[in-house]
Amino acid sequence: MRVAHAYNETPTTLARLAWGKRAVWNRDTDLNLDPDMLEQLGTHLGLPPGSAAGTSLQAFLPRLGRLSVALVPGILTAGIYHRTRRRHGQQYCPECLAASPILLRHWRLAFVFSCPIHGSLLRDACPRCDSPLAIHRSVGNDVNHCHICQAPLAIQNTIPTAATLAAQQVLLDAWSTGSVCLGNFTVSFPEWLAGLRLLFSALQRPEFRNHVFPPLPPREERHSPLEFSRVSERAVLLPAAVWLTGKWPRRMLDHHRRSPLRAGTLIDSRRTQKPAWLVEAVQRNFPVQAQQRRTPIKVRVPSRLSTTLARRSLDLAPVITRRLDRLQTRH
Ligand SMILES: [Zn+2]
Ligand SMILES: [Zn+2]
Structure with a gap:
């Protein structure tokens, strides 16, 4: 985002220039972007080796472990679906964001709640429409307004307890x-x-x-x-x-x-x-509550042949006649 701002480009254009057609936005870019891709971008920008890849959340994995591709314990889930974010996994400090288009890596940690600079409780959504933050989709690179409803993201701070x-x-x-x-x-x-x-x-x-x-x-x-x-x-x-x-x-x-x-x-x-x-x-x-064993109910499934024979033997004519008689007598 910062590089895109510096070159006055949208993040989408910058990504296309840097990585061609490789997929970027349909995944959790902070966590699952290929480190080689980041290094490639770092080389273009003249950064020392390792510094671009060091911006990824992957550096946190040895200290957290990984339960599955989708879930790293302690890292907030973004819930990516195509290009949208369904979950409120990106926290931000409105004042930090107003000063510079920066999202600190620690703000993706589930055990971080407040900004160390401003002391305010972090936010995880637009204050008006409650959409998850996605500053890479901001209109006109304006990261201080919601990408959906354009409401200002900087509102009065909440002080944590x-x-x-x-x-x-x-x-x-x-x-x-x-x-x-x-x-x-x-x-x-x-x-x-x-x-x-x-x-x-x-x-x-x-x-x-x-x-x-x-x-x-x-x-x-x-x-x-x-x-x-x-x-x-x-x-x-x-x-x-x-x-x-x-x-x-x-x-x-x-x-x-x-x-x-x-x-x-x-x-x-x-x-x-x-x-x-x-x-x-x-x-x-603590006492363990004994779980009552449920005896599985055995259901005997009739064979297809026996079902067919039973159907053929059914004579519905008398049943229908009886019901029609009943209806007629009511009227
Ligand atoms: Zn802050
Ligand atoms: Zn909004």
């Missing part, structure tokens, strides 16, 4: 050191994040959410994983999850005393990623 800011600092510290201490465990950042994702999901359930101290505001959104959630939701639930893992597992046990928790509320047995630090504490402290 102290709890949100504190949790973000704890998360970023663990992210930079690569590990965190939880009770008797020292766990890597990806392992901690895996547990926080489970707690984040659990906190969307009323039976858990309504009894957390400090109390959480009621929610209206549908259940969604961390990477699909809006910033308003993440800025409340993730700090609560971080708070629960503090003094691990004492706070969780205090919660359990106030409102008994079931293991199934905290850990979904169908999930494949279950970190040891969370599983161990849950198995030791």
Whole structure:
């Protein structure tokens, strides 16, 4: 975007000049653009080797892991469909954007909620029409207005709560050191994040959410994983999850005393990623609700031959005659 602005070109034209017909906009460009393509652009611009490829989110992958092509834990999902973005995966600071067409890499992280320069809560949509941000589609390269409804993106800032800011600092510290201490465990950042994702999901359930101290505001959104959630939701639930893992597992046990928790509320047995630090504490402290075994009902499917024979043997004439007689007698 910045290169396109410098040359007074649209990003689409610049991409065509740099990469010809290679696909660019129908994917998450920050995450899935071929690093060789970025290097090629960097060479054109006279940048030192590695600096253009270093703008990609791929540099974050070794510190986060990858669950699938579409989902990297901790990176917000953009929900690309053709050239549109269906999910609110791109956060921005209106004041930073007003100063320069810059989107910081960290703003794609699900555990970042506020701008370090202006201290405001990041936004993830147009304030008027709620469209996800897509500044590469801005009309006339004007990145400060919504590409759909042209409303100004810079509006009055929202100041995050102290709890949100504190949790973000704890998360970023663990992210930079690569590990965190939880009770008797020292766990890597990806392992901690895996547990926080489970707690984040659990906190969307009323039976858990309504009894957390400090109390959480009621929610209206549908259940969604961390990477699909809006910033308003993440800025409340993730700090609560971080708070629960503090003094691990004492706070969780205090919660359990106030409102008994079931293991199934905290850990979904169908999930494949279950970190040891969370599983161990849950198995030791929380009762497992025995799932009632359902005996599968055996349905005998009749053979095609027997169905055909049964159909032939059916004589519907008397049934129809009886119904017609009944209708006639009514009238
Ligand atoms: Zn800012
Ligand atoms: Zn709009």
